[in-house]
Amino acid sequence: MPLFIVYNPVCGDKSATKFFKEHVVPLLDKADLKPESVQETQREGHAGELISTTLSTSHEEVTIVLGSGDGTLHEIVNELYGGGSRPEAKVKIVLVPCGTANALYSSLYPPSGPDAIQDVDYRLKALKSFIGGAASYVPLSFAVTTVSAAGAPNSNKPLVSSVVISTSLHAAILRDSEQLRDEHPGIERFKIAAQQNSDKWYNARAKLLPLPGGAPQIYDPKDGAFHDFKDTSGDGSAELEGPFAYFLSTVNVDRLEPAFNITPLSRQIKPPAGSCDVIIIRPLRDPSVSADSPEARQAFVPKLWAVLGGAYQEGSHVRLRYTKSGDVVTEGDGQLVVEYARCGGWRWIPDEADPGAHWLCSDGYVTGIGKGQTAESKIPPATEGNIVVCAS
DSSP states (O other): OOEEEEEOTTSTTSOHHHHIIIIIHHHHHHTTOOOSEEEEOOSTTHHHHHHHHHHHTOOSOEEEEEEEOHHHHHHHHHHHHTTSOOOSSOEEEEEEEOSSSOHHHHHHSOOSSTTGGGOHHHHTHHHHHHHHTOOOEEEOOOEEEEEEETTSOOOSOOEEESSEEEEHHHHHHHHHHGGGTTTOOSTHHHHHHHHHHTTOOBOEEEEEOOBTTBSOEEEETTTTEEEEOSOOOTTSOEEEESOBSEEEEESSOSOSSSSOOSSTHHHHSOOOTTOEEEEEEOGGGSTTOOSOOHHHHHHHHHHHHHHHHHHTTTTGGGGOEEOTTSOEESSSSSOBSSEEEEESEEEEEEOTTOGGGGEEEETTEEEEOOTTEEEEEEOOSSOOSOEEEEOO
C-alpha cells in the first residue's frame, strides 16, 4: 500500500515542518515505513492538488499521513469531490494535528484537557495506531452546500465540508479572525473575534430539511431524546423565523476546538446516516425580549456567553433554559435557550437588508451569499466516496 506524507507548513502556529522532521518521519523510519514522497504545501489549495495528482497515478489503496488543520483537509475533500467526481482508489488519512482548532482530530481523540494538543504523544496517537497495525478507520460524512438564487440554475461549485457549516456568529468569528492570525496564531483569536461580534443578530429564515427516515428532530433534555418537530411544512421541513444569534451544523465532529464541545449529542446519541446536528439560538425566544433593538441585543450578550461557556463545560449548554423573567438556568420547564436539532440539512434564506446574514462558513472557509441568493446544505444518505480517517 503506497504511503505519502503531506503537511502544511503555515497552518496553526507554523510548527508542522519542525514537528514532522523531529517526530513523524523518525517514527516512520524506525518502523521501516518509507513514504513514496514527503511534500510540503506551498499555497492555498495545493494540498488538494498534491493528493489529486497522487491518486491519478494509483488505482490501489493509498495512505496519506496528513499534517494539517481542518482547513487543509477541507481543500483536499473539495478537490476530490467538489466537482461531483470521486477517486477510484480508497484513501486512508492518518491525521497529525498541526492546525489551530483541529476539530476532527479532537473529536476522534477526545483530549484530556484544553492543553493536550501541545503534548507530543497526544498528537501522535493516530500515527502510532497506524504504525502498530491495529488502527481502525471511520468513513467521512460530507455536507454539500450550494449557494444559488431562487429559480436560477446553480452555477456555483458546491462546498464540501467534513466538519462545520455555519452562518451568523460563527461565520462572523471565522471571517474576522483571519485578520488576527499573525498576531494571535492560536485559538485566542476566535475569542477576540467573538467579542467583536457578540451583540449582533442576523435576520433570516431557516428551513430544517427532513431526515432520511422522516421529519427533522429537536432534542428535549427532559428525557434525553430527540423528537420530531411538531410543525412541519408540506415538504416535511421545519421552518424557523429569525433573528438568529447562532446557527451552526456539524458532521463527523462533536467539537470545534479541543474543549469546545458544541454538538455533544453527536457522540452521545448516534446520529443516523445522512444527518447533521444543528445548534440554533434565536433571541426572541427569551421571555424578557419583546422586540429587536440595540438595547435588547446588548442585554442578550451575557446569555450568549452562557451558551458558549457551556460548550466549554462538556456541552452543558444544551440544558440551559429561560425563567419567566429571562434568566438563564439549568433546571425548570422554561423555553430552551439552545434549539438542538437533527436533520438532513438546511436552507438559509437571509434578509436582503441584513448584510451580516449573508456570510457562510465551511470548515473555516468563509464565503458570501449574494443578494437574492440562499444557501442550502445537504448531507447525502451515505458517504459519497471512500475517504476514511484513522480513529484509533
